[in-house]
Amino acid sequence: MQLSYKPLIEIFDKNRILLNEPMSNHTSFKIGGSADILITVTCKEEVIQAVKICRDNRIPFYVMGSGNNLLVRDNGFRGVIIKVSENFSNICLTSQNIIYAAAGASLASLANFALKNSLSGFEFASGIPGTLGGALCMNAGAYDGEMKDVVISADVLAGFEEVKLTNEQLKFGYRTSIFEKEPSYIALGAEIRLKSGKSVEIQAKMDDLNEKRRDKQPLDRPSAGSTFKRPKGNFAGKLIMDSGLRGYRIGGASVSEKHCGFVVNNGGATAMDVLKIIEHVQNVVMQKFDVLLKPEVQIIGE
Numbered sequence: 290m291q292l293s294y295k296p297l298i299e300i301f302d303k304n305r306i307l308l309n310e311p312m313s314n315h316t317s318f319k320i321g322g323s324a325d326i327l328i329t330v331t332c333k334e335e336v337i338q339a340v341k342i343c344r345d346n347r348i349p350f351y352v353m354g355s356g357n358n359l360l361v362r363d364n365g366f367r368g369v370i371i372k373v374s375e376n377f378s379n380i381c382l383t384s385q386n387i388i389y390a391a392a393g394a395s396l397a398s399l400a401n402f403a404l405k406n407s408l409s410g411f412e413f414a415s416g417i418p419g420t421l422g423g424a425l426c427m428n429a430g431a432y433d434g435e436m437k438d439v440v441i442s443a444d445v446l447a448g449f450e451e452v453k454l455t456n457e458q459l460k461f462g463y464r465t466s467i468f469e470k471e472p473s474y475i476a477l478g479a480e481i482r483l484k485s486g487k488s489v490e491i492q493a494k495m496d497d498l499n500e501k502r503r504d505k506q507p508l509d510r511p512s513a514g515s516t517f518k519r520p521k522g523n524f525a526g527k528l529i530m531d532s533g534l535r536g537y538r539i540g541g542a543s544v545s546e547k548h549c550g551f552v553v554n555n556g557g558a559t560a561m562d563v564l565k566i567i568e569h570v571q572n573v574v575m576q577k578f579d580v581l582l583k584p585e586v587q588i589i590g591e
Contacts, residue, residue: 294326296342297369305329305376312365312590315372316356317418319511320560322365322590331376333391333477337446339371340475344449351589352475354393354420358427358513362590363560373422382406387441388481392422396429399481400495409486410439412494416502418514422476426468427585428461432498437461441480448473464518464585507545510553516567517550517582525582526550532573539565564588 297306306328312321330336336352343350349368353359355375377393380402388408390399400415413434414424423429425443428436442455445467460467468474502508517525529535529549537544541558544566545551552566571582 294369296346297326297328297339300335300338300342301328301330310370312356312361312370315353315370316359316361316513317511318356318360318513318558318563319554320558320563321359321361322363322560324361324366324370325368327370327372329372329374329376330393333377333444333446333451336371336373336377336392336475336477337451339369340446341449343369343371352422354423355395355418357418358423358585358587360513360560360563360586360588362564362588364591366590374420378420383480386483386485388483389478390421390481391478392420392425392476394421395419396421396424403483404488404491404495407486407488407491408483409491409494410434410483411481412491412498415495416499421479425459425476425479426466427464428466429464432501435461439481439483441482443479444477446475446477447471451477505548507547507551507553510545510551510555512545512551512553513586515550515585516552517570518585520580520582523578523580524550528574528578528580528582529570532570532577534570534573537566537569539569542566544570560590 308326309323310327311323313319350371352371352373354373374393377391380390380394383389396414396417396419400411403411413432417429417431424436440456442453443459445452445454519525526549534544535549536546540562541555542552542562543555545553552563567584574580574582
């Protein structure tokens with residue numbers, strides 16, 4: 290499909306519109322074919338305008354954050370990628386214990402902002418890669434903490450209208466939220482309520498959790514984090530390990546030797562390599578344990 294980006298040029302500077310952009314440059318997996326157009330946004334008004342142009346012109350689009358939970362297929366994405374990350378990442382304190390952050394703010398920067406203001410309750414997210422928008426969509430969590438525990442409300446583009454959804458309306462569940470049930474919804478920002486604490490204790494907890502991540506996770510290899518959601522009553526990594534799949538390799542990708550819940554790029558991996566591993570792991574675990582592993586990583590493109 291031949292796409293026209295002329296309507297977008299009226300809003301965005303040319304240096305923020307990339308044509309035939311390799312998505313390997315924008316994902317933590319370092320994998321992915323080219324997107325026809327990739328644009329970066331700096332505020333929620335630009336998100337809304339870009340989405341409206343795409344919808345009015347029937348141009349396929351996908352809104353991404355920092356690409357830490359994303360696998361783009363090898364033939365790329367036919368349409369527009371709207372990148373919401375470091376250019377749309379303002380964070381501010383709106384009252385004593387409440388932070389407001391834009392969807393592109395990284396969880397690490399949010400955790401550091403909370404630390405600077407002696408606010409406790411966000412330590413669990415300090416080592417989770419990715420942006421607030423992505424964390425809202427999947428109710429990101431770790432070490433007994435989840436976004437649902439701290440989010441008061443979120444500003445959301447619902448169709449063509451900006452609305453504010455409460456915590457209850459966001460319908461948080463395990464690695465899911467209203468955004469999965471309503472794909473047209475797009476996170477723009479959120480209010481987060483924390484509690485007063487002592488900076489030294491907050492820092493100590495963040496350091497401890499981050500050390501645990503370094504010890505257990507293959508942070509030295511490109512990946513998209515946990516490849517599979519945790520099945521009820523089990524752990525994906527243990528099921529994969531007990532299936533004899535530690536280190537299972539196709540092409541440049543493999544099941545991590547360090548943590549079997551991760552598929553990693555050992556260098557030169559393609560999206561097809563990763564997809565074949567995911568399918569094989571699902572089949573073997575199903576045969577051995579009658580458990581269907583569902584991907585946690587988002588897969589787009591063709």
